[in-house]
Amino acid sequence: MFKYVLKRLGLSVIILLGVSIIIYFLVRLMPTDYLETKFSAQIQQGTITHEQLDEFKKKYGLYMPDAYLDIVLKDEGYSDVTFSRDIKSQSKEDLENKLISYADFYAGSYAGDRDNLYLELKENGEFRILDKSAELSVTMLSGIFSADASGITMTVTENNSTRLFGADAEYSVAGFFDKVGAVLSGYFSWLGNMLKGDLGDSFLYQQPVAKVISEHMWISFIISLVALIFQFAISIPLGITSATHQYSIADYSVTIITMIGISLPSFFFAALLIKIFSSWLGWFPAFGLVTGGASYTGLANILDILHHLVLPMIVLIVLSIGGLMRYTRTNMLEVLNSDYIRTARSKGLSEKKVIYVHAFRNTMIPLMTLLAGILPSLFGGAMITEEVFAIDGIGRLAYKALQQGDVPFIMGYNMFLAVLTVIGTLLSDLMYAVVDPRVKLSK
Numbered sequence: 001m002f003k004y005v006l007k008r009l010g011l012s013v014i015i016l017l018g019v020s021i022i023i024y025f026l027v028r029l030m031p032t033d034y035l036e037t038k039f040s041a042q043i044q045q046g047t048i049t050h051e052q053l054d055e056f057k058k059k060y061g062l063y064m065p066d067a068y069l070d071i072v073l074k075d076e077g078y079s080d081v082t083f084s085r086d087i088k089s090q091s092k093e094d095l096e097n098k099l100i101s102y103a104d105f106y107a108g109s110y111a112g113d114r115d116n117l118y119l120e121l122k123e124n125g126e127f128r129i130l131d132k133s134a135e136l137s138v139t140m141l142s143g144i145f146s147a148d149a150s151g152i153t154m155t156v157t158e159n160n161s162t163r164l165f166g167a168d169a170e171y172s173v174a175g176f177f178d179k180v181g182a183v184l185s186g187y188f189s190w191l192g193n194m195l196k197g198d199l200g201d202s203f204l205y206q207q208p209v210a211k212v213i214s215e216h217m218w219i220s221f222i223i224s225l226v227a228l229i230f231q232f233a234i235s236i237p238l239g240i241t242s243a244t245h246q247y248s249i250a251d252y253s254v255t256i257i258t259m260i261g262i263s264l265p266s267f268f269f270a271a272l273l274i275k276i277f278s279s280w281l282g283w284f285p286a287f288g289l290v291t292g293g294a295s296y297t298g299l300a301n302i303l304d305i306l307h308h309l310v311l312p313m314i315v316l317i318v319l320s321i322g323g324l325m326r327y328t329r330t331n332m333l334e335v336l337n338s339d340y341i342r343t344a345r346s347k348g349l350s351e352k353k354v355i356y357v358h359a360f361r362n363t364m365i366p367l368m369t370l371l372a373g374i375l376p377s378l379f380g381g382a383m384i385t386e387e388v389f390a391i392d393g394i395g396r397l398a399y400k401a402l403q404q405g406d407v408p409f410i411m412g413y414n415m416f417l418a419v420l421t422v423i424g425t426l427l428s429d430l431m432y433a434v435v436d437p438r439v440k441l442s443k
Contacts, residue, residue: 008429012422019418020194024187027407054086058189062407064182065174067092071110071119073154075165077141078129083110083119092171102147106169121145127154190411199415200408204401209412213394219289220381220393223309227316228378235321239328240363243336244355254325261322270315270388277311284310287390312389316382324370331363338362375424376417 039053057063066089070082085108095105103123110119116133117140129141143156145167152167174182193200199209242254278286285291285308296304335341336359344354381395390396394413401409 008426012426015422016415016418020191020415021187023411023414023418024190025183027410058186062186065178066090067171067173068178069106069108069110070170070172071106071152072168073119073165074167075141075154078117081112081114081117083112083117085110086174087171089173102149103145106145106147106152194412194415199412202401202406202409204404204406204409205397209409212397212409213412213416216392216397217379217381217394219391220386220395221379223312223316223391223393224378224382226309227313227320228374230313230317231320231324234317235324236328238321239325240332240355240360242325242329243332246333254329258322258326258329261319261325264319266315266319266382266384267388269319270311270385273311273314274388284308286311289391312382312385312391315385327370328363332359335359335362370428375427376420379420380413380417 054063063086065086067087068084069087070084072082073079087108091100091105094100095102103121103125107121107123110121112118116131118130118132118137120128120130125144125146127143127145128139131138131140141156143154145152145154147153152169154165154167156163156165190200197210199213201207202209202212205212238254238257242251245251274286277283289305289308290296290301291304291308294304336355341354341359344358345351349358379394381393381398383395383399385391386393386396387399398409398413400406401413
């Protein structure tokens with residue numbers, strides 16, 4: 001079994017790597033640049049520049065280049081260095097439409113292709129060449145520059161003398177492979193940080209993603225765990241009753257409950273319960289976990305929370321028992337028609353022992369596959385239900401993050417669910433050996 005577990009763990013790492021690639025590329029394919037939208041007001045007000053926003057995107061592996069500017073100085077000391085920087089294609093259009101000056105167009109920080117050299121062109125007309133190989137940057141050359149349609153002219157004053165030299169500037173649009181390279185670079189940057197345990201900072205919640213998940217997942221876990229206990233306590237007995245009384249009134253009743261549980265949308269059923277039991281009857285609160293303005297402590301606080309959770313629990317239980325009941329009924333009917341069940345009955349065993357000792361254990365074997373989905377559902381939250389009832393579990397936070405385009409949180413949340421799914425699948429395989437002695441985990 002030890003070798004089998006190691007093999008599955010190795011396979012799980014490969015699966016998680018593949019899932020991370022899929023999630024990352026799907027996030028990158030979202031049609032809207034949420035960061036541009038989020039910071040559009042600050043950019044217009046001048047409190048943040050496009051360059052600062054680009055650096056922010058690069059930090060999270062979200063930057064996509066539009067175009068490049070390459071500058072080669074016609075100076076003896078730096079004529080063999082090409083200084084480059086990314087630039088927005090919109091800037092070229094603004095220059096052509098005379099909305100910005102040439103100085104504004106060329107202004108920015110350019111990275112040299114050797115020796116940690118950088119060229120800085122400022123909007124006020126100053127320029128510097130910096131050597132950043134040391135801990136403190138050293139200015140190698142400085143002066144002023146001017147730019148027009150004919151090109152760039154650099155002026156340097158040294159030892160009471162002034163010399164002039166020009167610079168060639170080349171504008172090029174980012175191609176397909178440039179964009180693919182940026183995506184891959186961003187992915188490996190994000191992957192490296194994730195392996196260190198750093199999922200980044202949430203744009204929306206202004207906290208590390210790991211901290212947000214760890215603080216709010218327990219609310220969802222408690223709600224889901226209680227709902228899961230009721231789900232199994234209700235679904236399995238009803239499924240067995242339906243199978244052992246096939247085509248009876250009990251069977252048809254269970255089938256109706258199953259159809260309701262499978263067919264009702266969670267948001268509709270939740271709204272219906274709120275309308276009846278909160279608005280009309282006033283029995284239960286509609287939103288939140290605690291009563292607003294109340295300062296309960298101890299047992300009173302626990303009872304207040306439970307009072308708020310009644311309606312969400314009903315939604316989760318009713319909508320989840322349908323599938324499990326149908327699953328149990330189908331598996332039980334298949335087992336009850338097996339030869340060994342007829343043999344057990346022919347030996348004179350009681351019907352109760354036949355059903356719950358011989359039949360039910362074999363019915364549990366297919367049910368073990370559900371373990372793969374139970375673990376992520378426990379910690380992942382009920383996104384729609386939590387949103388309808390305004391419960392700040394991890395599901396509701398993920399829903400808000402998705403609406404706002406909180407990319408680091410979306411990435412971290414989905415990888416969190418992927419890890420739980422892989423762990424759940426591994427536990428499901430191990431449980432097969434527990435409920436079915438024929439299964440040997442030795443390969």
